Amino acid sequence: MGKKRKRFTRANSQRAHLRNSPENQIPAGGGMLRIWKESDRVLWMLILLYLAIMTIASLPALRQAAAASRPANLLDMAWAAEGNLSETNQATAQQRLTEHLTWMEDNLPRQWGRYSLEERAAWVFQAMHDRLLNGQYDEDQNALSIALIEGNYNCVSATILYQILTDRAGLPTVAMQTRGHVWCRLLSRPELDIETTCATWFLLEPHDQSQSPAIQAAGEAQTLSARGLAAKIPYNQASLDAAKGDYPAAIRHLDFALSLDPQDSAAMRNRSAILNNWAVACIAEKDCQTALDILKRMEDQRLHDPDLEVNRRKIVDAVIDQWCRQGRYSQSLRLLQEQSDQSPSRHSVRSIYQQWIEDAANRGDWYEAKNALRLAISAHQEDPLTVAQLRRKYRQLSSS
Known part of the structure; x- marks a missing residue:
């Protein structure tokens, strides 16, 4: 122990000697050099102070970025x-x-590795x-x-x-x-x-x-994957919500599941199916606007499913039925014309115009009936047979 202490003391004395050696002293007559070194030291101190302040200020952002880039377990x-x-x-x-x-x-257990x-x-x-x-x-x-x-x-x-x-x-x-x-x-x-x-x-x-x-x-x-496994929690909860008829909650849970695992095809299919059931429920409650909004969300998903396409057409037909009963023929025609031809509808442009003409005639509003006939003729100007049949129907109604 004594020898070690002696060596430690000698090392200290050597460092002290080097610190005070002529090589580390500013030579006499070097005033300009002293001024330059002092100013240089102040400059570096200011730079270091600035860097320290900027580092401290950015610590929260750095921690947040690190947390965001760290993969969740x-x-x-x-x-x-x-x-x-x-x-x-x-x-x-x-x-x-x-x-x-x-x-x-x-x-x-002992010897676990074996x-x-x-x-x-x-x-x-x-x-x-x-x-x-x-x-x-x-x-x-x-x-x-x-x-x-x-x-x-x-x-x-x-x-x-x-x-x-x-x-x-x-x-x-x-x-x-x-x-x-x-x-x-x-x-x-x-x-x-x-x-x-x-x-x-x-x-x-x-x-x-x-x-x-x-x-x-x-x-x-x-x-x-780990993300896919965790996503099964909201995925299954969505099924429970849908079974209770809580379709908005079910869609929220499925959207969360898809945010965890965007490649989950089962979740995407279930989302379309639940949206479909939700739209059907809205039709039963005579809430056509919500049903159409839901159909738009189904279209945005762009998931081709033949069964859902058939259901989608039935929903559109149900909306048209309800709107025609309410006298909203113009909106019914626009909705029908916006649909694709992937699945046939039981409605046609002609059938809606004919229903419009008959309804107006039954109400005694011949001005509306004649205007509906005029619109129907314009819509079928390339189909002379349909135009002739519509004209005949109008004459029959007006003469009865």
Whole structure:
């Protein structure tokens, strides 16, 4: 210890000597050089001060930009996907998850690295069901927060939770999907599909496992990204809202799902179907304007579906029926002429004009009837037969 202290003292003395050596002293008669160095020092101090001020001022923006560029993990996206999750419930669920992750780290079996991937996946799976998902299977329970707080789950919430846990355990897994169902796949050799909602999955015989939706899906199964998996939360909520007739809420949830996973073709199809059902409901309530606004939103989506095209035409026909009963013939004609010819309508320009003429005649308004005939002749000037039939119909009405 003494020798080290002696060397340290000698080094200090050498540095002191160098600091006071003639090479570091300003020579006599160098007044201009002293003035130049002093001014240069002040200039650099001002520059450094300016840079420090600008850096401090930009820190919030830099932090915001860094947060925006940082990819969100599955847990963050799951919280966001719940939409109306309160801070209290999120904190409670987060605490429950943190406690379980700590428990996992403290209770990993000895020689964990010597376990096969399937054995490790089974251990994480069983711990999840024993300690977290100890409630009931609920087909409508998509929220990760409820799964953690109450223990109730469905395929979406259970798969999200298992993905988070296997990721922490260093296991290579990926979410899988087929129509109406999601599960987890362990990327082992061979790959292993895991039904996250079946608490006894790893205890089942291969024959029993083969009856599950995951195994039955076979080649139809598709991988699901973290964004796509989180998007299933609002996607499923939209279905629940639509079943209750709350179409505006359903569309909001589907729009949110598509913002998370814009390539989700199922969400796009469901959006069109729900818009269609919403428009039909508006027709039943005689709210034609809202129905037409909804049809415009369907057109903006530009999703070709033959069944929806047929329904769309029926909705347009229903609007025309209602408008004709209200005497809104001009609007009915414009609406009909705006439609494409992809599916036939039971209305035609001629039929609407004829109904207009008959209605005006029945009301005794011959001026309107004659004006409707004149417009009909103009619209069918290249169809002499139709013009002749309309003229005959007008004469019959006026002579009766």
